[in-house]
Amino acid sequence: MSAESVRGTSGEDREHYTKAESRAIRRRSLHLLGSILKPLRKLMLLTAVVVVVSTGMRVIGPMLIAAGIDDALPRAIDQGDWVPAVLITIAFLLSGAIAAGLVGWYVVLIARLTQAVMLEMRMRIFRHTQRLSLEFHEGYTSGRIISRQTSDLESIQELLDGSLNELIDAVLIGTFTVIALCLLDWQSGVLLICMGIPLAILMRWFVIESQKGFRGTRVASARLIVQFVEMMTGIRAVQAFRTERRNAKAFAEVSDEYRRTNLRVIRLYGVLDPGLILLANVTIAAVLLWGALRVSEGTLALGVLLAAVLYVRNFFGPIEEVAMFLNSYQSAAAALEKVSGVLEEEPTVPDPAQPIALPRARGSLAFDRVEFGYGNGRKVLSECSLELPAGQTVALVGTTGAGKSTLAKLVARFYDPTSGAVLLDGVDLRSLAAEDLRRAIVMVTQEAYLFSGTVAENIALGKPSATAAEIRAAARTVGAESFIDALPDGFDTDVNKRGGRVSAGQRQLISFARAFLADPAVLILDEATASLDLPSERLVQEALQRLLADRTAIIIAHRLSTVAIADRVLVMEHGRVIEDGSPEELVSAGGRFAKLHAEWQSTLAG
Template sequence: MSGESVRGTQGEDRHTYSREESRAIRRRSLRLLGSLLRPFRKLIALTAVVVVVSSALSAIGPSLIAYGIDTALPRVISEGDWVPAVGITIAYLAVGGGGAALLGWYVVLIAKLTQSVMLELRTRIFRHTQRLSLEFHEGYTSGRIISRQTSDLESIQELLGGSLSELINAVLLGVFTLAALCLLDWRSGLVVVSMGVPLALLLWWFIVQSQKGYRATRVVSARLIVQFVETMTGIRAVQAFRREKRNDREFAKVSEDYRVANLRVINLFGVLDPGLILLGNISIALALAWGALRVLDGSLAIGVLLAALLYVRNFFGPLEDVAMFLNSYQAAVAALEKVSGVLEEEPTVEDPAHPVELGSVNGTLKFDNVSFGYDEHTTVLNDCNLKILGGQTVALVGTTGAGKSTLAKLIARFYDPSSGRLLLDGVDLRDLSSTDLHRAIVMVTQEAYLFSGTVAENIALGNPDATAEEIQAAARAVGADEFIMELPDGYDTDVNKRGGRVSAGQRQLISFARAFLANPAVLILDEATASLDLPSERLVQDALQRLLADRTAIIIAHRLSTVAIADRVLVMESGRVVEDGSPQQLISQGGRFSHLYRAWKESLS
């Protein structure tokens, strides 16, 4: 998908849809739901049979009571015959017990189905979001992704595991109850049917209004999660720049919006619940009045009247469950729309259908009329023609926004060129499999992210099959072994979340060791020494030279001490290479790089 699609998915969090857009989103959500349920057809069929039989047994009870009062009890009084009474009691217990047992089985089956579906959906979201290109993740905030995996999935699980099962049971019980009532006393059945019009109007009003309300709550809920996650993730910057009070105000505003949105939905229930109770009471009153008149003239037995009243009550009683389902349904539908939107996204950088075998890699890179922009309105690189020979160390310098990191991202194939070709050893990067590409090209960023786990496990990301000796050798090669051995458990030290047990400079050294172990043909260092202080930077200069030896290296750095080890310097300005040569050549020419170099030397003195 294009970047427009990415922005469109995020827009679902705050966009008012046209009718066509709403239909498209609904179809997309139904496709997702169908794909999730399809593998469990047999389990769904068994669950359906169990709940149908259970509901049918539950609907028989009042008819047995009517028979007991009108037939079995008079036999006991007039003839002393207890057989019908005992029989009807046993039948009532058997029907009630059987219905309860089947209902219990139904609860177990629906729980099994729900957990299976949620496992598939949760795994699918995680797997899919990992596969999506960097373009998606740079445009889609982490808070929204977390919202998809947490609150949205919880809403869907609540629907499938609780409210939906209650709805199915309530609807089936209502259908069987109405059918039994009409068979027992069709006139009382007419009372219930006559309440269908106001009942339908009430439920339709609630569905329309709650759909709007729940979409609003999902939007504000996502904003709430985003606000919290981003504040906690950037807590150092928050405290460093004293943003606590401002963040308090912003979070309070979003929390207030969330409270108001939820109150709007709750107010809808303030109309629906009393409305259902009122319609139920009116129906019971009408059935009782009409039935009492017929009992007086002898056309209706007392037992039948009692059974009819029980049926009327049983018909309206489960409607409360329908209301609760509508509550969960609207929340789940809104959540399903968001989740299906993410799952509809396609990677903008995809593996080729028929990849070219790369073989041994020399590391020669060629930009052939490459142009690129992050959107259709902005061009970052324009007709770039550039060749980097295998084994050459090239430094990219220039002002912020000159296009250095964009150039590196294209080489790492985080993005594809808008036009032109980027070749590795004469092969278009778009024709390489992801396995070959990641084996050949590795990028070390300024962030130097460490995952929860041991130091050794983090280094081994560069080569999961590496032995302990190879891991330690990689660490020694970049000068990381000494500080690692001073950690509490050496290479087995748990770095904690995001590398909290090691300093920024030490994290960077671990990332260097990871890259060294990966042994790529092309290595990209994107501001990779920015986290190091001057003593640490001097310490790793030799390690950097060992790291960069015998491979093509692209170094993006503002610190010209790092640039000094380069064979070649490319000075970029407004997406173009404006100077190209060795560091000594460019210094002697008196151009942009020469001015940067003099300014750097003066800063040291």
């Protein structure tokens, strides 16, 4: 079995695994849980002591009742000696009070334990998913990540918060009850143990079947969240193309699948609950009948029979809680499988074991026989060898799929080459310290994503320590100061979710200011002016020249007006550079770029 077969992304939508895969997944999940619980050993030990003592206090009750009926009551009636009855009553009340106090303490301790586990798990998912490479995020939908952080963690918390309490209570009560019953009346204890055989068979059947069912509910739940998130994220396209009815039909199908998987699990309880009630009644009847016969023969005291019946009832009472735990357990176990699967993912662009420091990069780039293909095996770049001197502005031109964006992503080290190397100032990017790489190379994309917060906070993203004057100067440099000052609160205006308060062109200018403030040695503009209208583009051309001054720049653009500011143009086709030269040289050469340039000139004339 390959390791990939049990990883989070590969098995995300599967409901059935081989036995070997299931064992590997369980080991992975238990290892995760163990690593989280290890620092909490002292709290776990204290919790265990409190719950054991409180359970012992609760189990003493029927024994005290038996002693009161069989010993203390006859002495009070026959001899007028009420001291034993009073002492047993005090002991009964005292044991109940101690048990109640310890149960309250236990609830607080288990809550502390649960919240500590959930905090660590939530932070691990967040830290790890941020560290994972772009390849993971491009293949793992946002809805599934949200499902890991929300519904899956909620299932685990539900288990730890409530159901685990019920299981511990049921197991300890059951164990102590059997021991106490055997000490009190071993024959009734044997009857109870014998009835444990069909009980074990029933519970095992339920565990196996519910495990399958709850894995199905987790898969269906993740699909439901993915469908909803994708539709809401793309609501503009939904309304623009009037796909509401088609989306509603697709969502109804996913919702119906979720309903059916839940119904399959509920049907299991339709067998479990009546089975538990039947076994409890049969056991109580057997103990009562056998005890009554012995009481009539004088070999068993009436108080002992009453205590035995109470113990049997107490034993089966929490079994329903065990069933509820199994409900939560199977759901939480399936959720833990998904969470551990994500946490097992390794970055495809790992940090170097012994990083090379480059505190101040000059910005010279080199591609040394670089080849690259995505996960599907399709080769995108072939034998690419280039030299980009520091301070040069290079434009990448070509048809869609020519490899322009891929080349830029290799420079930003969102991906690593399949073979060959990308060098910055002679240092392989794979050997460069992560903080130096992020400081040296910045990429501005067409999306120009803005986070919730103020305009100033968004500009300062790459330099959180920037002063208000530095932020304003960066905005002024790229021509964004005037429209920012016109906003309701100027630089302190909240841009709202994803920058909804500003236009697409304004978002792009803010992203330019962000890049300028970060002051990288290498700046990549991937279709960064595509969202600007022509008047805005003309205004930003001068700002772009200031932005690109004294640094290496790679510009990917279909608009040749942006390409015109480049020192050098690379024309790409099918992952290869087919033309290389200044814009003027390539226009004079009459090749592919010259044709593109002529078409652009004709559109301007029109």
